[in-house]
Amino acid sequence: MAETADTKKAPDATRRSERSRRAIYEAALALVVETGYARTTIEGIAARAGVGKQTIYRWWPSKADVLLDAFLDLGRQANEAAGADAEAYAELPDTGDLEADLKAVLRATVDELNDPAFEAPYRALAAEGVVNPELGLRFVESLLEPSLQLYVRRLDAAREAGQVRADVDPRIALELFTGPLAHRWLLRTLPLTHAYADRLVEYALRGIAPR
Amino acid sequence: MAETADTKKAPDATRRSERSRRAIYEAALALVVETGYARTTIEGIAARAGVGKQTIYRWWPSKADVLLDAFLDLGRQANEAAGADAEAYAELPDTGDLEADLKAVLRATVDELNDPAFEAPYRALAAEGVVNPELGLRFVESLLEPSLQLYVRRLDAAREAGQVRADVDPRIALELFTGPLAHRWLLRTLPLTHAYADRLVEYALRGIAPR
Numbered sequence: 001m002a003e004t005a006d007t008k009k010a011p012d013a014t015r016r017s018e019r020s021r022r023a024i025y026e027a028a029l030a031l032v033v034e035t036g037y038a039r040t041t042i043e044g045i046a047a048r049a050g051v052g053k054q055t056i057y058r059w060w061p062s063k064a065d066v067l068l069d070a071f072l073d074l075g076r077q078a079n080e081a082a083g084a085d086a087e088a089y090a091e092l093p094d095t096g097d098l099e100a101d102l103k104a105v106l107r108a109t110v111d112e113l114n115d116p117a118f119e120a121p122y123r124a125l126a127a128e129g130v131v132n133p134e135l136g137l138r139f140v141e142s143l144l145e146p147s148l149q150l151y152v153r154r155l156d157a158a159r160e161a162g163q164v165r166a167d168v169d170p171r172i173a174l175e176l177f178t179g180p181l182a183h184r185w186l187l188r189t190l191p192l193t194h195a196y197a198d199r200l201v202e203y204a205l206r207g208i209a210p211r
Numbered sequence: 212m213a214e215t216a217d218t219k220k221a222p223d224a225t226r227r228s229e230r231s232r233r234a235i236y237e238a239a240l241a242l243v244v245e246t247g248y249a250r251t252t253i254e255g256i257a258a259r260a261g262v263g264k265q266t267i268y269r270w271w272p273s274k275a276d277v278l279l280d281a282f283l284d285l286g287r288q289a290n291e292a293a294g295a296d297a298e299a300y301a302e303l304p305d306t307g308d309l310e311a312d313l314k315a316v317l318r319a320t321v322d323e324l325n326d327p328a329f330e331a332p333y334r335a336l337a338a339e340g341v342v343n344p345e346l347g348l349r350f351v352e353s354l355l356e357p358s359l360q361l362y363v364r365r366l367d368a369a370r371e372a373g374q375v376r377a378d379v380d381p382r383i384a385l386e387l388f389t390g391p392l393a394h395r396w397l398l399r400t401l402p403l404t405h406a407y408a409d410r411l412v413e414y415a416l417r418g419i420a421p422r
Contacts, residue, residue, distance in 0.1 A: 036249070036342070038247070098420075123341050123342050124342055126341055126397075126398070127338040127339070127341035127342045128338070129398060129399075130334050130337055130341065130397050130398070131247070131334050131335055131338045133399065136398060137399065139398070140398055140399065140400055144398060144400065145400065148400070155419075162421065163420060163421075164419050164420060164421075165419060165420070165421050168414065168419045169410065171401075172407065172410050172411070172414065173414055173419045175390075175391035175394065175395065175411075176387050176391060176411070176414055176415060176419070178391075178394070179386075179390040179391030179392070179393070179394040179395070180383075180386035180387060180389075180390030180391070181390070182390070182394045182398075183386065183389070183390040183393045183394050183397075184386065184390070186337075186341050186394075186397065187337070187340060187341070187347060187350070187351055187355060187393075188340075188344065188347050188348065188351065189351050189355065189356065189359070190382075196383065199380065199383050200383070200386070203379065203383065203387055203415070203418075204387060204414070204415070204418065204419060205418050205419060205420045206418040206420060207414075207415065207416050207417040207418025207419075208366075208375050208376060208379045208384045208387070208415060208416060208418075209309075209374060209375060209376070209416045209417060210373065210374075210375075210376050211422055
């Protein structure tokens with residue numbers, strides 16, 4: 001939302017705004033990791049980022065908005081670090097081999113969930129969403145569901161290619177891949193590994209009953 | 212743990228102990244729902260239950276132990292209300308029809324997760340487990356993993372009966388059923404219904420690829 005306002009400003013002001021925004025994101029993520037979502041405040045974020053409270057309120061209506069934008073930015077940075085387009089995640093890979101593509105996506109998800117830079121803030125946000133329906137809804141709408149829709153589109157393409165049965169609902173089927181992965185990560189039942197991701201894809205595509 | 216100590220006491224003392232224990236469980240669950248796990252204290256539980264702090268410390272070493280026992284007791288009460296043996300959950304149903312048995316189990320799980328008496332305290336505990344590895348581990352060891360092992364045994368029996376492929380690892384396969392259900396419930400992505408539970412079982416058993 002700030003981009004549109006900034007582009008009207010002089011280059012120096014834009015650079016200053018960009019520095020402030022980055023400082024605010026870093027402060028917000030650090031605070032939510034250290035003290036939890038409930039005790040993170042706009043005042044605390046402003047103090048830690050070295051900006052005025054009004055700077056934050058000018059750009060975001062609430063702390064939930066700051067944090068959700070900070071998370072989106074974290075994802076963008078991870079993509080950049082991985083050499084991908086920062087606004088990537090347009091689609092899941094489609095080489096024509098559904099099993100290989102899903103294994104690649106789930107293995108990358110495993111790596112992301114196991115990345116310490118990502119893990120602590122994502123856990124803090126997910127934990128709050130579990131007990132706070134309003135934040136949970138915004139988390140799902142702005143972060144989770146858009147990424148799940150990528151699976152819907154990939155499974156739709158696979159269905160058209162005859163690699164997924166016509167009577168399968170992609171919005172449910174995708175949860176066979178993402179649900180176990182997220183659950184194992186959230187509750188730390190067993191290690192999240194590439195081998196586990198591969199098994200999930202194989203079981204979900206072929207089923208566990210004899211053919 | 213308290214049962215063994217109590218059985219040595221006179222009947223009146225046992226009844227008093229039982230009343231205190233019930234009051235402590237109720238206070239602990241109410242507090243964790245109202246103020247969250249982090250702000251729930253042994254002092255607060257004692258005050259609300261109308262017992263001395265020492266009564267709690269005599270039976271439980273920490274608030275995590277009180278809460279985990281309170282949850283186990285909640286599960287026992289739910290079983291009693293459903294007419295089942297309080298110490299049931301010995302095994303999942305085995306009528307010989309794996310699909311029907313798993314649908315019955317997942318539908319019952321959906322009903323339990325949608326039960327308001329159960330939902331708020333379970334969410335509070337799960338949320339804390341997401342950000343608190345020590346509590347998360349105890350939650351998994353004392354509550355979650357034992358229930359997952361019921362699936363392992365049922366899938367093992369199905370494998371011996373030729374209804375599950377010999378090369379399938381039951382400890383991973385069970386997550387195709389429980390992972391999506393738990394994830395949908397924890398993050399409230401979409402409604403948890405019996406129809407959803409049925410689809411999960413069908414997809415996981417048969418796979419989503421054409422046969």
